[in-house]
Amino acid sequence: MRVLVTAGGTSERIDDVRGITNFSTGRLGSLIADAYAEKENSDVTYIHGKTAILPKNQNIKKIEIESVDDLLNSLETCLKQTNFDIVVHSMAVSDYYLAGTASQDQVVASLAKASQANLVATDIQLQEALETSFKNASESAGKMSSDLGTVYMQLKQTPKVIGRIKALQPATTLVGFKLLVDVPESELISVATRLMAKNSCDYVLANDKTRISGDQHVGLLLTKDGTYTYFETKRDIAQGIVKETTQGRES
The missing domain is CATH 3.40.50.10300 (CoaB-like)
Structure with missing residues (x-):
């Protein structure tokens, strides 16, 4: 058996x-x-x-x-x-698994860039901006800095x-x-x-x-x-x- x-x-x-x-x-x-x-x-x-x-x-x-x-x-x-x-x-x-991480500055910068490009940014455009910030953050290897005051994590379903x-x-x-x-x-x-x-x-x-x-x-x-x-x-x-x-x- x-x-x-x-x-x-x-x-x-x-x-x-x-x-x-x-x-x-x-x-x-x-x-x-x-x-x-x-x-x-x-x-x-x-x-x-x-x-x-x-x-x-x-x-x-x-x-x-x-x-x-x-x-x-x-x-x-x-x-x-x-x-x-x-x-x-x-x-x-x-x-869930971790798809990416981003600092608060990265997230704010991505959203600001999307808003500047479009006076009224759509939900899809804002989501794409967030995806970009998370993707860039997840490409870095090693140990995430412990000096970051706020860290955003993107979780996706396993x-x-x-x-x-x-x-x-x-x-x-x-x-x-x-x-x-x-x-x-x-x-x-x-x-x-x-x-x-x-x-x-x-x-x-x-x-x-x-x-x-x-x-x-x-x-x-x-x-x-x-x-x-x-x-x-x-x-x-x-x-x-x-x-x-x-x-x-x-x-």
Whole structure:
């Protein structure tokens, strides 16, 4: 049985020494990977962020990534080289990457130039002026000066990684994850159900950040028929996902 687990968080670079990341520790993902590795004749691959907690089982193949691009490249390489029975995509993937930075002076100068060229600059012209200032700033390498009083950052949406999994391996059993913050359980289930349908997931683990503290971790494992199983700890979630996805499966 071949299993691929993604865990931890991605990080998008601001410059050579700074980055934008999230608070994911990869703890749950590491427990899931270890739980699969306990199964007889299992072969587990673990794609993880640089600061993610690693599984304890030494037989698990580990692949470290940093950015969303790194994740996509590693994920696609794995899926093209190996047929996985199960993919558990628990990684917290950055929604945005840094397209460019600009100082306040650069932004003001670009907008002033656009306004001088046109007495009434259109939204499109102003946007083009901003794009120019960000593009010029993003071309500089090294470390951004810490003397700048105000820095503007241009963030653009990253590709949706989960959508690539079934496109590359339609037959794999896919477990997706959805994290929201302080929402009614009905909304959490509704959003997770839409994620499942959009990305052809077989299961989705729906959880709320306000109900996660240490190893206490309330999660709902949704299935395609609309039913779900309720868990209260990370270890229970890991064992539950493994049990649900391996029932009736040959080792």
